[in-house]
Amino acid sequence: MTARKNHILYLCKGMALHIPGRITAYAALMYFVFGTTWLHAQNKAIVSGVVKDSLGQPVADVLIGREGNRQAATYSDSLGRFSCTVEAGKNTDIYFYHPGFISQKRNVLLKPGEELKLLITMRGSASSNLGQVVIKEQGHNLQEVNTLDPKVVKDIPMPSGDFNAILATQPGVVTRSELSSDYSVRGGSYDENLVYVNGIEIYRPQLINQGEEEGLSFINPDMVQSVDFSAGGFEAKYGDKMSSVLDVTYKKPTSFAASASGSLLGGDMHVEGTDASHRFTYIAGIRYKTNQYLLNSLDVQGSYKPRFADAQVYMTYALSDKWELDVLGNYALDEFNFVPQSENTSFGTISQAYNFNVQFLGQELDRFQTITGATSLNYNAGGKLKMQFTVSAYNDNETQNFDILGDYLISALQNNGQVGYAIGQGLYLNHARNDIGGMVYSFQYNSSYAFSRSDNLLWGAEYQRQDFASTTSQWNLVDSAGYSLPYSNSILNLQNVVKANAMLDVDRLEGFAENIWHWQTADTGLFTLTAGVRGNYSDLNHEPVVSPRATLAYKPNWKKDILFRLSSGYYFQPPFYRELIQPDGYLNTSVKDQESIHFVGGADWNFRAWNRPFKFVVEAYYKDLVNVIPYNISDVYINYYPDLTAHGYAEGVDMKINGDFVKGMNSWFSLSVLNAKYKINNANYYLYYNSYGQQILPGVTANTTVADSAKHTAGYIPMPTDQEVTASLFFEDYLPRFPDFKVHLNLIFGAGIPFGPPAKPPYADTLRTPFYQRVDLGFSYLLLGRKGQVKKGFTRYLKTVWVGLEVFNLLQANNVISYNWISDVSGRQYAIPNYLTAREVNITLSVAL
Structure with missing residues (x-):
């Protein structure tokens, strides 16, 4: 058993909900868990931007989430673009996760109404987990899983x-x-x-x-x-x-x-x-x-x-x-x-x-x-x-x-x-x-x-x-x-x-x-x-x-x-x-x-x-x-x-x-x-009876000489x-x-x-x-x-x-x-x-x- 500090990752409200085509079960878990809950906060700020790989190509289907209150999921689109809402006046860690790259994290502190644009570069192609980020099983499963x-x-x-x-x-x-x-x-x-x-x-x-x-x-x-x-x-x-x-x-x-x-x-x-x-x-x-x-x-x-x-x-x-x-x-x-x-x-x-x-x-x-x-x-x-x-x-x-x-x-x-x-x-x-x-x-x-x-x-x-x-x-x-x-x-x-x-x-x-x-x-x-x-x-x-x-x-x-x-x-x-x-x-x-x-x-x-x-x-x-x-x-x-x-x-x-x-x-x-x-x-079985009409049960019936039998269909x-x-x-x-x-x-x-x-x-x-x-x-x-x-x-x-x-x-x-x-x-x-x-x-x- 290992001690672990549970940090709950909560995801941001953003674009239309979807499930990427071929992501790992862990990314799917995070989507299902938090993809249907919406942010309600009075003081808001916007974080948007583009996610690219080390060659400068856009990366789609990057899961983007933050720590704080539970939010709905957002993913980068086919051009790598994303946008999510965060609570203003708070230091917020935003995570960028994709099973084909190393996870990234950015800390932001924004004023009400402020919009911050980010350029995120995802490096490497070895999939990783989110380190100390632990997801709690409180979302919905869209499949029978x-x-x-x-x-x-x-x-x-x-x-x-x-x-x-x-x-x-x-x-x-x-x-x-x-x-x-x-x-x-x-x-x-x-x-x-x-x-x-x-x-x-x-x-x-x-x-x-x-x-x-x-x-x-x-x-x-x-x-x-x-x-x-x-x-x-x-x-x-x-x-x-x-x-x-x-x-x-x-x-x-x-x-x-x-x-x-x-x-x-x-x-x-x-x-x-x-x-x-x-x-x-x-x-x-x-x-x-x-x-x-x-x-x-x-x-x-x-x-x-x-x-x-x-x-x-x-x-x-x-x-x-x-x-x-x-x-x-x-x-x-x-x-x-x-x-x-x-x-x-x-x-x-x-x-x-x-x-x-x-x-x-x-x-x-x-x-x-x-x-x-x-x-x-x-x-x-x-x-x-x-x-x-x-x-x-x-x-x-x-x-x-x-x-x-x-x-x-x-x-x-x-x-x-x-x-x-x-x-x-x-x-x-x-x-x-x-x-x-x-x-x-x-x-x-x-x-x-x-x-x-x-x-x-x-x-x-x-x-x-x-x-x-x-x-x-x-x-x-x-x-x-x-x-x-x-x-x-x-x-x-x-x-x-x-x-x-x-x-x-x-x-x-x-x-x-x-x-x-x-x-x-x-x-x-x-x-x-x-x-x-x-x-x-x-x-x-x-x-x-x-x-x-x-x-x-x-x-x-x-x-x-x-x-x-x-x-x-x-x-x-x-x-x-x-x-x-x-x-x-x-x-x-x-x-x-x-x-x-x-x-x-x-x-x-x-x-x-x-x-x-x-x-x-x-x-x-x-x-x-x-x-x-x-x-x-x-x-x-x-x-x-x-x-x-x-x-x-x-x-x-x-x-x-x-x-x-x-x-x-x-x-x-x-x-x-x-x-x-x-x-x-097509299953049938037989019951056997002696001359007294008693069903023959081995070890129970005294007279075990078979005088009659009856065929039954198994139910x-x-x-x-x-x-x-x-x-x-x-x-x-x-x-x-x-x-x-x-x-x-x-x-x-x-x-x-x-x-x-x-x-x-x-x-x-x-x-x-x-x-x-x-x-x-x-x-x-x-x-x-x-x-x-x-x-x-x-x-x-x-x-x-x-x-x-x-x-x-x-x-x-x-x-x-x-x-x-x-x-x-x-x-x-x-x-x-x-x-x-x-x-x-x-x-x-x-x-x-």
């Missing part, structure tokens, strides 16, 4: 310590495990979320079964400049997934900085800087994580040795004032070694309580290695046309090996909590030797052209090549009371036997075009229409698809600061490797693209309470799931059934309020309601991520007399999600897990870097030093992530819950240079 503050990530107390912790408290987002960075959005699966870093698509590992095995997500919080997130209804420039988009942009530093932090769960370091000419910038980071300390609180005891590490670098070099070269690289290695010893789990109800005790032999050895590299050539002449050429590659190598023998005993629990009589005994042996290797190559072209200040066109194209190969060998042996299940008096039966080799080569072409229009009504209300179309073709299923998408935003000229949005689009998701794997381990290459139609309506309201800024956002949505692949989830692993298809819907409401509940500290509360169901096409069932209600809170506070002592509270509540006994297809997943509820509390104190503090010796080289204490799962909630199903010899099944981590304490130390 929310801008998040990346600096708050390290303030959120979460065991994962992952960047995706910032998503866990966003409306519409569901996370079920503090050990995993996976998330679902509005009823979608984990694989329906797009993640971009600097325009490069990021991929998830394929073989991870449990959150314990999962390491670091790709995104390094120390390197992040801006974050945009959309929970649905996103525009055509984003790719082909059905649920959400996380668009992250890494920093382009303007000066040297470095940081290091450590805790009981790992550590990280980063360094950033630029050369004297600001033509070359670099930022690099390394991270190490071990959640061994957390895993020791699980019911399954043993020797956990998880080791997760990665290294990243992002560099830019300005070849000229028009051309820039960017390079992004990442290497990640995750190793999970586990030797289980025992498990002791209590489960059931008050009237029927059981104890599950297991003694283990064996071990698990997993290794996941990924390498990502990308190079971009950017053209920006400071005018209407901008272009980007990108080549990227992703390499994935994963191995999963385990042989684990468990000797179990199921006993009834007495009223005093003591273990009573045994009701089931047996053993199971789980075996796996799985490998997967893959490469994804991509060649991209993206461009934009500003026809005018209110008419901007974006377009792009991409060729992608996917090569994957896998070997799967896994099976389970279950023995109950000396009989292997399913029982046979002649052979030894194994369960869930998968032995397969598979290879996949796919070529894909995709492209998009979209336009952004702005216009004002007679009463000076503002309309913004973003409309576009996206298309893709794959030689896997030879299915060309076209995806139209549009968003209409309206900002009425009301006293209240409110904006309305309507979005709709047709979204296709071409099958990736994971979606093609059948339960038998082989690939189904005849799978068609998944399809959904989004309808989203919402509103933003900026208001003030207690003389502090607040923002309330509400969205209602309906997703028509035209064609989806049925699946179920075990822990974090998704089992797809690509030989089946389904249709359904997801509907709900998301709400969020954020603002300064404590002065100067940003907090928020989110609430979501969801209803997601699907129906498997709508809850989707695996149908969490009906979720609520989350992130709250920050400080001690009034000791403002350098801060408190961070993170609260997450979620209703149960569907589950059921193992079945194919998953017709029986209609039971519900218990509520997910979690409270994490963090404390931080600024040891070095306080106002007026004298630094001596080596501390003169340190900017800040923070020390922290975190309490995870403060309320000691027993959250369930999945179930193991154990059958006795009569066929009766018991659902053994797998609980997540218990209460733990973590100590952190962070240093910034």
Whole structure:
């Protein structure tokens, strides 16, 4: 955690509102935040002039703003001209920002009615942030995209310590495990979320079964400049997934900085800087994580040795004032070694309580290695046309090996909590030797052209090549009371036997075009229409698809600061490797693209309470799931059934309020309601009855001789991520007399999600897990870097030093992530819950240079 002095940048009233054609997400954030609020002051002065580059050519689309009261945005026009109003009689800093140049600042002090003309020269072409200028999220989003503050990530107390912790408290987002960075959005699966870093698509590992095995997500919080997130209804420039988009942009530093932090769960370091000419910038980071300390609180005891590490670098070099070269690289290695010893789990109800005790032999050895590299050539002449050429590659190598023998005993629990009589005994042996290797190559072209200040066109194209190969060998042996299940008096039966080799080569072409229009009504209300179309073709299923998408935003000229949005689009998701794997381990290459139609309506309201800024956002949505692949989830692993298809819907409401509940500290509360169901096409199942007309239930019905059967058509069932209600809170506070002592509270509540006994297809997943509820509390104190503090010796080289204490799962909630199903010899099944981590304490130390 670093101390930072928040200077709020407020923008000036000026020319007609618009959005430049191809600006960075950070510049777009500043526009959206402040572009719809107007200056009202009695004593005014005018600042106008021209912005040029080092060659004397005019620079368009320069964002111009000042510190003071919040104002509307203004940009330089195609001739570099600008004009804005400032308050007279005050020293005012005016900032000039453009992603292709070094930011400039001018201080002015003007008399009432005075007009000052400036000539601003923008130098260099390495993009930079605004130094100490921090933008508060109080503006409007004209697209279905929310801008998040990346600096708050390290303030959120979460065991994962992952960047995706910032998503866990966003409306519409569901996370079920503090050990995993996976998330679902509005009823979608984990694989329906797009993640971009600097325009490069990021991929998830394929073989991870449990959150314990999962390491670091790709995104390094120390390197992040801006974050945009959309929970649905996103525009055509984003790719082909059905649920959400996380668009992250890494920093382009303007000066040297470095940081290091450590805790009981790992550590990280980063360094950033630029050369004297600001033509070359670099930022690099390394991270190490071990959640061994957390895993020791699980019911399954043993020797956990998880080791997760990665290294990243992002560099830019300005070849000229028009051309820039960017390079992004990442290497990640995750190793999970586990030797289980025992498990002791209590489960059931008050009237029927059981104890599950297991003694283990064996071990698990997993290794996941990924390498990502990308190079971009950017053209920006400071005018209407901008272009980007990108080549990227992703390499994935994963191995999963385990042989684990468990000797179990199921006993009834007495009223005093003591273990009573045994009701089931047996053993199971789980075996796996799985490998997967893959490469994804991509060649991209993206461009934009500003026809005018209110008419901007974006377009792009991409060729992608996917090569994957896998070997799967896994099976389970279950023995109950000396009989292997399913029982046979002649052979030894194994369960869930998968032995397969598979290879996949796919070529894909995709492209998009979209336009952004702005216009004002007679009463000076503002309309913004973003409309576009996206298309893709794959030689896997030879299915060309076209995806139209549009968003209409309206900002009425009301006293209240409110904006309305309507979005709709047709979204296709071409099958990736994971979606093609059948339960038998082989690939189904005849799978068609998944399809959904989004309808989203919402509103933003900026208001003030207690003389502090607040923002309330509400969205209602309906997703028509035209064609989806049925699946179920075990822990974090998704089992797809690509030989089946389904249709359904997801509907709900998301709400969020954020603002300064404590002065100067940003907090928020989110609430979501969801209803997601699907129906498997042409799906039937049978119920069996004995001679007494009783339905045969294994382990329950005494007479199990089948005398009759009845065929039923499967109806709508809850989707695996149908969490009906979720609520989350992130709250920050400080001690009034000791403002350098801060408190961070993170609260997450979620209703149960569907589950059921193992079945194919998953017709029986209609039971519900218990509520997910979690409270994490963090404390931080600024040891070095306080106002007026004298630094001596080596501390003169340190900017800040923070020390922290975190309490995870403060309320000691027993959250369930999945179930193991154990059958006795009569066929009766018991659902053994797998609980997540218990209460733990973590100590952190962070240093910034």
